Amino acid sequence: MKRYLAYSAGPIFQTISQARSTKALWASSYLFSWITREVMRRLEVWSGATNNIEFLNVFRNNPDIYKDNLGAGLFPDRFVARINGKAVPDLQEIVQDVIRVLSVKLSKDLNNPTLRPPHSRKRKSLPVEACTEEAVSKWLTQYLRLLALYIELPESETNPVKTVDEYLNSLELASTRVATEQIDFPDIIFEDLYYSFLIRNGYNAPDFPSTPEIATSAFAASMGEQEYNRFRSILDDIHTPEEERQEKFIASLAMAAGGEFRLCHKYIAIVRADGDNMGYLFQSRNDQERTQLANCLADFSLAACRKVRDFGGVAVYAGGDDLLFVAPVNSLVKTDADYQQETIFHLIEQLDKLFVEKVLRASGVTAEEEKHLIAAGKKPALSYGISVSHHKYPLRETLETAQENLFVKIKSGDARNSIAWNLTKHSGSGFSSIFNKASPVYTSFHDLLNTHLPGKSVDALFLSSVIFRLESLEGLFRASTASQERNQRFHDILFNNFNERIHRGEDGLLSPFLGSVLRLLIACFDELPLSEDIQTEQIRSISDKCLKKVYSCLRFVHFINTAPKS
16 A cells, blocks of 8 residues: 545635735735645655655655745645655644744734724724734634645556545535634735735735735836836825725826826736646656656746746746736736837737746646647646626625636636636726637737738727628628628628728738738637538527627727727
8 A cells, every 4th residue: 555645725715715805815825835835844844854754645855845934835736645655744743834924924913003004994993812822823724624634545646646635625615614603814814914024024014015006116217116116106095095096196106197197007817727637647747757747847837937027017926836816907017128018918829938938838738748648638738717897896706707717717617728717897888808829810810910000099999890790781791690691791891891091001901900800700600610511590590699709809809999088
């Protein structure tokens, strides 16, 4: 028999989904990463130079991941480790020791009045006895769901990680959380504490960026840090209600930025990413290759955090192929020569390139092997759930939507290497779509984002007119759907109905932007091919789905080019 240790921590999503601020979202997520890190660190110390502990599904040979102030949690909510020697560490005692240390640190923060300033939102008055180490330890023990197990499996077991994972899954479903005390410790620790131990340990910046700061982070680059911080100081006025401060900050910044300030600078994106077919990739490797792959994922985590930060966002969690971050919808990214405007979809593209470079190529997956994996339907990639909302929109709802976009709209079905996204406007209306990143639709959408529009002064007006005109032409598109000459008819519809100077290129043909719209139309309709015996009502349903995707793409482009209403 072979011996294993298994560890699992929770309830993660239930905890982070209660956050009302970016600071609380980050700190509540980091809590679980910090606990896992400290448990693994103690196991490493116990193992010493003998390497009696071999982590099978998490990185261990990169010392950088154990450092403080990396800007995000890097450790997962579970791990499986093989015991190679005769001695067996007491994992439950190690976990309890970590909780004891955590209780000391948190109770010290709770008793420090400078960390809970008088202007905290709805500051709560806590009795002294509620902040003792014993009280905090009791709450942590009741609230956290930490499983620490010793398991023996037969020598013939070829995939211990999967077997132990299934066992942990069943235990997590069976376990229940004991009701907490009347004192709302999560709210006090994550929301009220100004500069908690968690933020000091992992983020190292007391001025944690709020949603309006993240939304407008592009102006820190275009204006310069000093000028931008002059506006940012508005948020530090403790004598003004928070919502009023945020409104004044946005309005002052918009006035100074002039035409550069767009509607999208009032919005944020919460992005949830997860790897596809990584389990299959791990299983296809020997032990040494698995270790290399795990360490490559650690390198990717660190690089992804930097990429998100450079974009103006905040990485909440980066555990290998599992990412959670908050970012602006539109940002300025420094290039060799100047700054370049990029959207959240450009950031996704950069993260995908990093994944190929830092994970696949660095771990030995060649381009040729990747082709074979694609042919077998096992391409290692990242899928994303993106939720875009106004900076005032409840953070919990935006987070839950991003989670649903990834795990319900993509992961629950056969879709992989995809993006499911939605945009919720301040009015409550919105639009959404799903892309396979290898599809011509996604390529066409990127072409739209990168295509030069006829001039900043008419961007929004031009795009509105295009969308409005397309909607009026829906009958013509439906009538052409089943035609053998569909693509040519689509071209003729656009050419004949968009016939002003602004719609033409220098060669008299469709302008570059309308050419991109045509390619998008064709790509969307190609995704839903028609059978020979298709009925008229089915044609209408298919064309409506295709046009809905086209409109979503165009409305996003319109959104990032629209000036806010005064």
